[in-house]
Amino acid sequence: MRFVKLHGSGNDFVVFDNRQGEVYKFLGDLNIKLEDFVVKVCALHTGVGADGLILIENPDDPENDFKWQFFNSDGSVAGMCGNGSRCAVRFAYENGIADKKVKFETLVGVIEAEVLDEGKRVKVLLTEPHSFKNMHIRVKNKDIKGYYINTGVPHFVVIVDDLEEFDVVTYGREIRFHETFSPSGTNATFVKVNSEGIVNIRTYERGVENETLACGTGAAASAIVAYTQGLVRRKPIEVRTKGGDILRIDFDDDLKRVFLEGSVYKVFDGFLYKEALYY
Incomplete structure (x- = not known):
């Protein structure tokens, strides 16, 4: 199953395109819970290694570009992540999911963002503090x-x-x-x-x-x-x-209105093999 690893200022994330439910099918075949999947993928040495994992999914409101599910490396759910959101936006832009003006759904509401320098920089409007x-x-x-x-x-x-x-x-x-x-x-x-x-x-x-x-x-x-x-x-x-x-x-x-802007780095494209989840 294909993934992309990106990082924002060293805060690194594994991103999957789950708009067709590919991740759920993958886990269903292996009978593995989503939380356990996150932990294994984010694990250093035996997994890809990351601070978090992001699933890009279809939005509930068609006015928005996508919805995300965000997980910390321990499998817990987080409502928001500033650097993770910038990585998700670059992924969406490069995969034709969003244009340079982006709106996506999170547990804390709709986040607006702007793609700069062809995705190498992203500016995000965070939720109101x-x-x-x-x-x-x-x-x-x-x-x-x-x-x-x-x-x-x-x-x-x-x-x-x-x-x-x-x-x-x-x-x-x-x-x-x-x-x-x-x-x-x-x-x-x-x-x-x-x-x-x-x-x-x-x-x-x-x-x-x-x-x-x-x-x-x-x-x-x-x-x-x-x-x-x-x-x-x-x-x-x-x-x-x-x-x-x-x-x-x-x-x-x-x-x-609070804005976060910074560089986003694409580390690599990869394919996750099933055997990685059995370790």
């Missing part, structure tokens, strides 16, 4: 000040003094599973603004359960926090990910 508030939580006997905001998925943003040496995995995991955010948990994004006004971030992602090289919704959350707290004063805001890429975040002052 909500639940923005300052918070203090106790983590490992320390009082952690942060900013909670939902940019399609929840993020707890923490400003740190030394981002490079910060223990993202340890503190990220503690925050992700903190009782304050139960039962669904939160992503944890750590931020340092440099002298040039670039927002540097590292993110521990819920569902991947580890630090990833990039997180689009985390970049948006961090840019909003940095701007509202006076750490940066100009928009659009440049956010540097752990993978080294720069994401561009722009938004209205009332936070009604």
